[in-house]
Amino acid sequence: MAQLDDLDRAILRILKEDARLTISEIAERLNRPESTIHFRIKKLQERNVIDKYTIILGEELQPKSLAIVYIQAETPIIEDFLERYISHIMKTLSLLPNVLAVARSGKDGIVAIIGDDTPEKLNRFVDDTIRSLPTLKRVEVFTVDQFIKGQDLTGFLVGV
Amino acid sequence: MAQLDDLDRAILRILKEDARLTISEIAERLNRPESTIHFRIKKLQERNVIDKYTIILGEELQPKSLAIVYIQAETPIIEDFLERYISHIMKTLSLLPNVLAVARSGKDGIVAIIGDDTPEKLNRFVDDTIRSLPTLKRVEVFTVDQFIKGQDLTGFLVGV
Known part of the structure; x- marks a missing residue:
């Protein structure tokens, strides 16, 4: 685990909320000299504790319906085929x-986060694009309705 | 859908990659006057197309093992109980x-994104904290191994 003290953590929490704040605004909030905040942020960036600065897109651009999909491939006789098949689907x-996110899930599975304008369109997408794939053993679709933690996920993942 | 032209989208894509770039750096990349870029970003913020500026935390702070968990509650005779029970678990x-993210999934379900240092610890967490909950009908755990899209998700969601 990273060696971070309370000040580092406080700075990171503030930047997570609003990465546009200036050094002097952060210094004022935390009641510390600007030079200290400047030095700490520089170190956090150099150590790659802060990896990137980014934006979260607003609701207007976000899909209204979200689902997590798990796809499991039929295990074929030739192992190498499974590997190539999973890579191809991913x-x-x-x-x-x-498709907002795609990851491998174990040897024969894939998980994806999928978004669309309406639940109907989302279901149609899953039917047309995923369930129609050959040699699948299992497809599970879990709708994602209302976040109580991590709610900015959609605005973070959505593309433009 | 938001009315965005190619320039708006180009600006958003650049800010997604690096939200610390200055107006003049963005202007140079897109070969447009600074005043145009300044005006566009101002508008994108006012319209809430850009909702927030944030940071992504580096690998050092990220859990090494990730899983998506789906939890389905037993449907009880008294409906009001289900509602309160789901809210309580969430x-x-x-x-x-x-627990990096939690969302409602349909009437009787919850999806969560969970992280821990090792697959063993993650499994123990699921066994101790989730599978031990009373009156569950179904618990599904899908490991999230290697992203090929949305890889910054973990660094975005992780707390400090």
């Missing part, structure tokens, strides 16, 4: 704009 | 630091 999915 | 989970 790559195909990752190119689609309403 | 609130409890959201307070735990290794």
